Amino acid sequence: MLNIQKLLINYNFSNRNESIKFIVIHDVGETGSTAQNNRDYFSGGNRGASADFFVDSNNIIQIIDYINNYSWAIGDGHGAFGKTNGNSVSIEMCLESNGQPSEKTIQNTLELTNYLMKQLDIGISNVVRHYDCSHKCCPESFSDNNWAKWNQFKARLSTPTPTIKFRKVLKVIKSNALCINPITGALVKKFKVGDLLTAIDSDSVWWVLTIGEISKANCVEVITPIKSTTITSTPTLGTVTATTLNVRESPNVNSKIIGQLTKGEKVKIDCKRGNWYSTFYGDHGGYVSADYIK
Ligand SMILES: [Zn+2]
Known part of the structure; x- marks a missing residue:
């Protein structure tokens, strides 16, 4: 990657209080201006707008100390879609006379974006267009054919995975x-x-x-407490020997019948109470006569 030229300006930013979650890509709109031209414009007074980086074919210029301050690049969205100036960093691509960024400008922007993704721990899904922040058509140079060039740009970003030894x-x-x-x-x-x-x-x-x-x-x-393990025993299975076998609410012949089992069916037996088995039946379980289970 080209060296980042840090040419900080004295206007057009605010103190950053939130962590950076988004990298926002723009183009400058105007054709034929260089990164230095744009830096000089924003350095020249209160513009009510700015961005953190300007990129052209041969230069990456940083104009704002984006770790401690934030630029005014996507305020037109008023925080729509969860993206604000305060939680984002903005990169502006300069345009050639044909209204497109040069291939070198695109390559430089990709490398800068990769660098920021790694530095700020930002995933590829949080690399967005200005359009995603306010629906302004920006970077307009990428917008033809349903943003085909934007999709190509995203596909060219690398997704490095750090080596994780533990967490x-x-x-x-x-x-x-x-x-x-x-x-x-x-x-x-x-x-x-x-x-x-x-x-x-x-x-x-x-x-x-x-x-x-x-x-x-x-x-x-922080030592995470170790969860106590729940011991689950394998339930004993019994087979119904009667043609039909009533499942009762309580272990006696007068209690309510809550269901029926048929010959050959297998039931999970929990425990024996008198001559009755407590079984797992339905939501609450029930009792069956031990005479008809083997
Ligand atoms: Zn923009």
Whole structure:
């Protein structure tokens, strides 16, 4: 992947308080502008809009510190479909003079999306169009033939699976517990005291999460109580020897008949009371005379 050029702007974002659940793909709409042109526009004053990344054939430019802040890219949906500026990160593709992103721009956008999916632990189903957030026709350059190019884009995303050695539930015990990318050392996510995480691997110092690593000093392992096992015995089976055999509510001949069994039928016997077997019959069970069961 190209280096991410971090050219942060001073306007057009808010403080992020929620975790990022969605990666939203856009195109800039306007033809012939570069990533730098778009960065300069949003850096130039209060625009009432923005995005986190701009991508062209040769550049990936990040303009917002998306871990701590969020851009204003899908506010037109007013939170429709569960997607908000606060829980998403937005990537804008620049367009050539023909109104399409170049193949290089698409490739760069795919690589950036793969990177963010891994960094933020976001699954492929949460990589969405601006259209999925507000029904704005964006990225319009992908919309022809019932979004055929969008479907191709999604099919080209990789779906990496981390190696899971175990699953241990951790509870965060220190404020501002940081999860970092083990390769770059970059901050991936901040956790609060009481947050529950799942570790999939560890070494002497670090717990490995699917999104990065967190120091063992920041967490305690939650020991899940072991469920007591219910002992289920195999029931004894008896065979009906009478032509018809009444099943009664209680173990006596005067009690209500709740059903009938026929010769050769097998019944599950629970226990014997006097000369009666308690059997599993219907919802509540019933009693049959032991004289007609062998
Ligand atoms: Zn858009």
